[in-house]
Amino acid sequence: MQTKLKSYFNQNTNAAPLAVFRIGFGLMMLVSIIRFWSKGWIETFYLQPKFHFSYFGFEWIKPMGNYTYLLFFICGLAALLVALGLKYRLAIIAFFLSFTYIELMDKTTYLNHYYFTSILSFLMIFLPANAYFSLDSIVRKKDYSQIPKWTIDSIKLLLSIVYIYAGLAKLNSDWLFKAMPLKIWLPSKYDIPFIGETLMHKDWFHFAMSWSGMLYDLAIPFLLLFKRTRTFAFVLVVIFHVFTRVLFPIGMFPYIMIISTLIFFESGFHNKIIKVLRKIMNLLSLRIQSGSITQIKVMDTFVEKRQRVILSILVVFFSIQILLPWRYALYPNELFWTEEGYRFSWRVMLMEKAGYTNFKIVNSETNSFFYVENSDFLTPFQEKQMSFQPDFILEYAHFLGDHFKSQGHENIQVFVDCHVALNGRMSQRYINPKVDLYQLKESFQPKDWILPFNDEIKGL
Amino acid sequence: MIKRIIFGLILCVAIAACSSSDDGNNGNNGDGFNRTELLTNLADNIIIPAFQDLGVKLSAMDVARANFVNSQTQTNLDALSAAWLEAYSVWQHVELFNIGEAEDVNTTSDDRGFVRFFNIYPVSETEIDGYAASGTYDLTSVLVDQGFPAFDYLIHGIATGDATALDKFTTHTNASGYMTYMTDVMSRMLSLNNQILNDWQNTYKDQFISATENGLNGSFNKIANDFIFAYEKGFRAQKVGTPAGVFSxxxxxxxxxEAFYKGDVSKTLALESLTALENFFVGRAYNGSTTGSSLRTYxxxxxxxxxxxxxxxxxxxVRTSINGLGNNFSNEIENNNxxxxxxxxxxxxxxxxxxxxxxxxxxxxxxxxxxxxx
Known part of the structure; x- marks a missing residue:
C-alpha cells in the first residue's frame, strides 16, 4: 500500500492540461470580475447597503468604501496574471485572498460557485500551473513538459467532490418524490423559446428533470474519468450547464464548470489547444516572444521540492472538503428548515424558500413598542435573503438593537414575527416570537429559538 | 457510439416535442395558465373602468369647484365636499395600479409613482398657506401638498385665525390665493388622470396585455408586486399603522x-380600499359583480x-376588524388605540x-x- 502510494506520488504526467486549466480559469475569473463590475453590483451589493451581513468569526471583514473598487481591480488583475502565467504563485495567492475577501464582505451574496472559486484558487496555490506554456517559462527560460500526476488529479478530485455532494444532496423526498422546487420554478419559465410553452408546466417533465439532475450529478465524475465515456460525458456537461443557464439566472457558473471539466481530457487534446494558442500568438505577430520561446530550454520534469509539505496541506484540505458537508448531521432539526450546516456543502438549487419578517422593538420597562421598516436599513436583496435564514435574522436583530440603543432608546428588546414557506408548503411561523433576539448570541450551537418544521423531508 | 448517443438525444427531444403538441397554446402561456386572459380581464374590466370612473368623478368635483368659485356659500362648499368624497372613494380603486403612465408621471426615483400626486398625507398646512399667500409654486416640481389631501385641508381645514373652513375663501386675506391654489390642484388631478387614462386606452393596454413574459418587465410580475405594495404601504401602513404609532x-x-380634516370618513375610505384590493384579488369587474381571471384563479x-x-x-x-372601529380613525387613535x-x-x-x-x-x-x- 505504502509503496503503491509512494509510486503514485512519484508518477508524472504531461503538463499541458494544467496549463490549459490555468488559462481557462484565469480568463473566466477575469470575465466574471468585469461582468460583476459592469453590472454595477459592486455599488449595489457592497457600497449602497448601510449594513452588511458577516460570516460568524469574520465580522471584521467589511467593504472598504471606494477602495472596494481597488480590491476588485486587484482581483481582476490577479486573474489576468494567472491566465498569462506571469508571477503565477504571487498572482494566484493575490487572487485567492482578494476573491475570498470579497466573498466574506457580505454573506447575502453567498453562492456555492463563489465558494467553489475560493477553494479552487486555494488549491491552485500549491499546483505548478505555470510549469508549461506560461510567461514565467519565458522569464526563467525553462519549460517543463512533465509535472507530478497528483497535481492534475487534485483538481479532478475537487470537481468530483462538488458533483457527488451536489448529487447526494438531491437524495431527498422533496426533490425526488415531489419534484420540488423545480415544480415551482419551471412553470414560470414559460417564455423560453420552443420548450417554454410545451414542456415547462408538465408534471412528468418536472420529475424527469429532478431525477436526471440527480443522476447527472452522481454519475458525471465517473463518466468523465473513463476514457470510453468521456466524450459523451462532456456532451452531457455542456447540455446540462447550458440548460441550467437558460433556465436560471446563475451567471458565469455554467461556463466555469464547462471549462473546468476539460481537465479530465487527455494531454493530446490540451496540446492541440496550446498549438492553436501558439498559432494565434504568431498571427498576432508576437514573434519576438515566440522567437524566444524557441530559446526556452525544455526541461523534462518539474520537480516540486516541497512536495511533502504541500501534500500534507492538501490532505487536510480534502479531509475538510469531504467532512464539512456532513456537519448538518450534528444538528437535531430539519436541515432545509434551520439551515444549520447548509452552506459550503454543495446544496445547489434545492429549495424554494421565502420568508417575511416584521421586527418589533420593545421597551421592556414601559412595554411601548414599534415596528421596524426593513427597507430603512436593508436593500431589497438583503431583506429577501435575511427573511428565511436564522443567522441573518439574529445578526440583523442585533444591528437593530444597537442602532436604536445609539438613538437613545432604552431597555431594548427585539422580537420578530417571521413566517417562512419552504418548497411550496404553506408558510408557518419560523422564529419563536416570544424570544428576545437581542439577548441571544450567535454560535454553532443548535438554535432552539427556531420553531420546529411542521413536516418531514426524508433523505440525506 | 457517440453518434448513437447523439441520435438518441435528438430522438428524445423530438418525442418530447411531438408528445406535447396536442396541448395547443392559443393564448395559453406556458404553464397552461392563460396569462393573456388574466391581463385582459384586469385591463378591460378593472383598471380602465376605474380610471374612467375616476375621470367622471373628478369632472363632477371640478363642476362643484367651479360652482363654489362662482358663489362661495356653505351649501356650495358642502356640495364640493360630497363630490370630493365620491372621487376619493373611486381613487381607492386605482391607487394600486402604479404601472405604465401612472408610474412614469413621477419622474423622480421615488417608488410611489402617481400616488405621490394624488394621495400622500399629511399635507403641510404651513406650505399651503404660504402658497396661497405668495402665489408662487409649481405643482409639477414638488412631490407633496396636492391631490385629495390638499383638497381635504382646503375645503375642510381651518386656517390660522379663521373660524370655519369657508373663511379661507371669503374673509381670509389670501382668499383669492386659496381659490387659485385649489383650482390648480384640481387641474393637475384632472390632467394627470386624463394622461394616464388616455395612455391606457390608446397605447398602453396592448403593451400591458402582450407583456406576458416572466421577467421583471412582465406585466403580471409588475402588477402582482403593485398589489402587494398597495396592501402593505397604501393600505396597512398609511391608513392605520403610521397614525396608530406602530412605527414610532x-x-x-x-x-x-387619511382625510384628517374631514374627519369622519377614514373608515369609509379604508373599507373602500379593502374592497378594491379584494376585487383585484378575485378579478371582480369594477362595474358589476362578475369575477374573472385573477390572482385567485391563477x-x-x-x-x-x-x-x-x-x-x-x-x-x-380585516373587514370585520375595521368595521369594529369608529368612523373617525383620528378619534379612535386618540381614545381607543x-x-x-x-x-x-x-x-x-x-x-x-x-x-x-x-x-x-x-x-x-x-x-x-x-x-x-x-
Whole structure:
C-alpha cells in the first residue's frame, strides 16, 4: 500500500492540461470580475447597503468604501496574471485572498460557485500551473513538459467532490418524490423559446428533470474519468450547464464548470489547444516572444521540492472538503428548515424558500413598542435573503438593537414575527416570537429559538 | 457510439416535442395558465373602468369647484365636499395600479409613482398657506401638498385665525390665493388622470396585455408586486399603522390619518380600499359583480386552494376588524388605540400570505434587484 502510494506520488504526467486549466480559469475569473463590475453590483451589493451581513468569526471583514473598487481591480488583475502565467504563485495567492475577501464582505451574496472559486484558487496555490506554456517559462527560460500526476488529479478530485455532494444532496423526498422546487420554478419559465410553452408546466417533465439532475450529478465524475465515456460525458456537461443557464439566472457558473471539466481530457487534446494558442500568438505577430520561446530550454520534469509539505496541506484540505458537508448531521432539526450546516456543502438549487419578517422593538420597562421598516436599513436583496435564514435574522436583530440603543432608546428588546414557506408548503411561523433576539448570541450551537418544521423531508 | 448517443438525444427531444403538441397554446402561456386572459380581464374590466370612473368623478368635483368659485356659500362648499368624497372613494380603486403612465408621471426615483400626486398625507398646512399667500409654486416640481389631501385641508381645514373652513375663501386675506391654489390642484388631478387614462386606452393596454413574459418587465410580475405594495404601504401602513404609532415607539399621530380634516370618513375610505384590493384579488369587474381571471384563479389553477382560502378569510377578518372601529380613525387613535392596534395586527397577518405564500406559488420575483443565483 505504502509503496503503491509512494509510486503514485512519484508518477508524472504531461503538463499541458494544467496549463490549459490555468488559462481557462484565469480568463473566466477575469470575465466574471468585469461582468460583476459592469453590472454595477459592486455599488449595489457592497457600497449602497448601510449594513452588511458577516460570516460568524469574520465580522471584521467589511467593504472598504471606494477602495472596494481597488480590491476588485486587484482581483481582476490577479486573474489576468494567472491566465498569462506571469508571477503565477504571487498572482494566484493575490487572487485567492482578494476573491475570498470579497466573498466574506457580505454573506447575502453567498453562492456555492463563489465558494467553489475560493477553494479552487486555494488549491491552485500549491499546483505548478505555470510549469508549461506560461510567461514565467519565458522569464526563467525553462519549460517543463512533465509535472507530478497528483497535481492534475487534485483538481479532478475537487470537481468530483462538488458533483457527488451536489448529487447526494438531491437524495431527498422533496426533490425526488415531489419534484420540488423545480415544480415551482419551471412553470414560470414559460417564455423560453420552443420548450417554454410545451414542456415547462408538465408534471412528468418536472420529475424527469429532478431525477436526471440527480443522476447527472452522481454519475458525471465517473463518466468523465473513463476514457470510453468521456466524450459523451462532456456532451452531457455542456447540455446540462447550458440548460441550467437558460433556465436560471446563475451567471458565469455554467461556463466555469464547462471549462473546468476539460481537465479530465487527455494531454493530446490540451496540446492541440496550446498549438492553436501558439498559432494565434504568431498571427498576432508576437514573434519576438515566440522567437524566444524557441530559446526556452525544455526541461523534462518539474520537480516540486516541497512536495511533502504541500501534500500534507492538501490532505487536510480534502479531509475538510469531504467532512464539512456532513456537519448538518450534528444538528437535531430539519436541515432545509434551520439551515444549520447548509452552506459550503454543495446544496445547489434545492429549495424554494421565502420568508417575511416584521421586527418589533420593545421597551421592556414601559412595554411601548414599534415596528421596524426593513427597507430603512436593508436593500431589497438583503431583506429577501435575511427573511428565511436564522443567522441573518439574529445578526440583523442585533444591528437593530444597537442602532436604536445609539438613538437613545432604552431597555431594548427585539422580537420578530417571521413566517417562512419552504418548497411550496404553506408558510408557518419560523422564529419563536416570544424570544428576545437581542439577548441571544450567535454560535454553532443548535438554535432552539427556531420553531420546529411542521413536516418531514426524508433523505440525506 | 457517440453518434448513437447523439441520435438518441435528438430522438428524445423530438418525442418530447411531438408528445406535447396536442396541448395547443392559443393564448395559453406556458404553464397552461392563460396569462393573456388574466391581463385582459384586469385591463378591460378593472383598471380602465376605474380610471374612467375616476375621470367622471373628478369632472363632477371640478363642476362643484367651479360652482363654489362662482358663489362661495356653505351649501356650495358642502356640495364640493360630497363630490370630493365620491372621487376619493373611486381613487381607492386605482391607487394600486402604479404601472405604465401612472408610474412614469413621477419622474423622480421615488417608488410611489402617481400616488405621490394624488394621495400622500399629511399635507403641510404651513406650505399651503404660504402658497396661497405668495402665489408662487409649481405643482409639477414638488412631490407633496396636492391631490385629495390638499383638497381635504382646503375645503375642510381651518386656517390660522379663521373660524370655519369657508373663511379661507371669503374673509381670509389670501382668499383669492386659496381659490387659485385649489383650482390648480384640481387641474393637475384632472390632467394627470386624463394622461394616464388616455395612455391606457390608446397605447398602453396592448403593451400591458402582450407583456406576458416572466421577467421583471412582465406585466403580471409588475402588477402582482403593485398589489402587494398597495396592501402593505397604501393600505396597512398609511391608513392605520403610521397614525396608530406602530412605527414610532407608541407615539401616535392622529393627524396622519387619511382625510384628517374631514374627519369622519377614514373608515369609509379604508373599507373602500379593502374592497378594491379584494376585487383585484378575485378579478371582480369594477362595474358589476362578475369575477374573472385573477390572482385567485391563477392560484386555483396551480392547486393552491389552501392559499386562496387563507387569503380570502383574512380579507374577511380585516373587514370585520375595521368595521369594529369608529368612523373617525383620528378619534379612535386618540381614545381607543388598543383596538386600532388590534386591527393593525389583523391587517398585518395578511402580509405573509400574499408576500410569501402567494408569491412562492406563483413564482414571481419580488425584489427588482438584479443578482445571480446558485
Amino acid at each position: 415607539a407608541g407615539q401616535t399621530f392622529p393627524d396622519r390619518v 392560484l386555483q389553477f396551480l392547486d393552491s386552494d389552501d392559499i386562496v382560502t387563507a387569503i380570502q378569510s383574512q380579507f374577511t377578518a 388598543t383596538q386600532v392596534l388590534t386591527t393593525y395586527e389583523v391587517m398585518q397577518a395578511m402580509v405573509p400570505l400574499i408576500k410569501v405564500d402567494m408569491r412562492q406559488a406563483l413564482d414571481f420575483a419580488i425584489d427588482f434587484q438584479d443578482s445571480d443565483g446558485d
